[in-house]
Amino acid sequence: KAGVTQTPRYLIKTRGQQVTLSCSPISGHRSVSWYQQTPGQGLQFLFEYFSETQRNKGNFPGRFSGRQFSNSRSEMNVSTLELGDSALYLCASSAWTSGTNEQFFGPGTRLTVL
Amino acid sequence: QKEVEQDPGPLSVPEGAIVSLNCTYSNSAFQYFMWYRQYSRKGPELLMYTYSSGNKEDGRFTAQVDKSSKYISLFIRDSQPSDSATYLCAMRNSGNTPLVFGKGTRLSVIA
Numbered sequence: 316k317a318g319v320t321q322t323p324r325y326l327i328k329t330r331g332q333q334v335t336l337s338c339s340p341i342s343g344h345r346s347v348s349w350y351q352q353t354p355g356q357g358l359q360f361l362f363e364y365f366s367e368t369q370r371n372k373g374n375f376p377g378r379f380s381g382r383q384f385s386n387s388r389s390e391m392n393v394s395t396l397e398l399g400d401s402a403l404y405l406c407a408s409s410a411w412t413s414g415t416n417e418q419f420f421g422p423g424t425r426l427t428v429l
Numbered sequence: 430q431k432e433v434e435q436d437p438g439p440l441s442v443p444e445g446a447i448v449s450l451n452c453t454y455s456n457s458a459f460q461y462f463m464w465y466r467q468y469s470r471k472g473p474e475l476l477m478y479t480y481s482s483g484n485k486e487d488g489r490f491t492a493q494v495d496k497s498s499k500y501i502s503l504f505i506r507d508s509q510p511s512d513s514a515t516y517l518c519a520m521r522n523s524g525n526t527p528l529v530f531g532k533g534t535r536l537s538v539i540a
Contacts, residue, residue, distance in 0.1 A: 358532075
């Protein structure tokens with residue numbers, strides 16, 4: 316079974332631009348979560364989508380948004396990029412078939428904002 | 430105080446040593462506890478998962494949860510150079526609440 320895939324793997328943008336990242340979950344998984352990972356703050360939860368609905372949201376500004384499609388693929392968008400948005404953005408999928416809701420991570424998209 | 434505290438290390442041990450990694454937390458509502466391993470330039474992979482208090486063993490890895498002390502541990506026996514990675518603890522209230530991660534401990538196992 317293929318794992319979680321994320322595209323692109325690397326991105327370089329300049330301040331003020333916007334960016335869209337894509338995540339394809341493991342086949343059959345309906346939940347997709349997004350995280351930001353930085354050396355200073357570690358892994359921080361952005362949001363979670365389940366069956367095209369946002370189920371949970373972390374404490375990030377409105378410049379960060381996401382959506383999920385009917386095939387469970389998800390995208391996240393960051394508008395008006397700031398230098399501090401440079402990070403590894405990780406996507407995780409889960410089957411959500413039991414109380415465990417184990418999450419499986421993709422390799423991440425490394426975003427650099429210049 | 431952050432919800433989950435984890436010593437960032439780095440921790441360097443000789444091959445074959447027993448490694449102890451720990452996290453403390455402040456939210457008594459956490460019930461699900463996980464350990465992830467993250468190699469450089471990779472996403473985290475789930476190593477161990479524990480519900481509530483107790484121990485869980487899987488090969489060379491043992492996870493312990495002490496909810497009364499709000500303290501979790503991961504032990505690695507007979508450590509190998511391939512265990513060199515960053516280890517992240519994570520926890521959540523229930524199955525559909527977000528994971529809260531520690532910052533991770535970087536481990537190096539020297540041959």
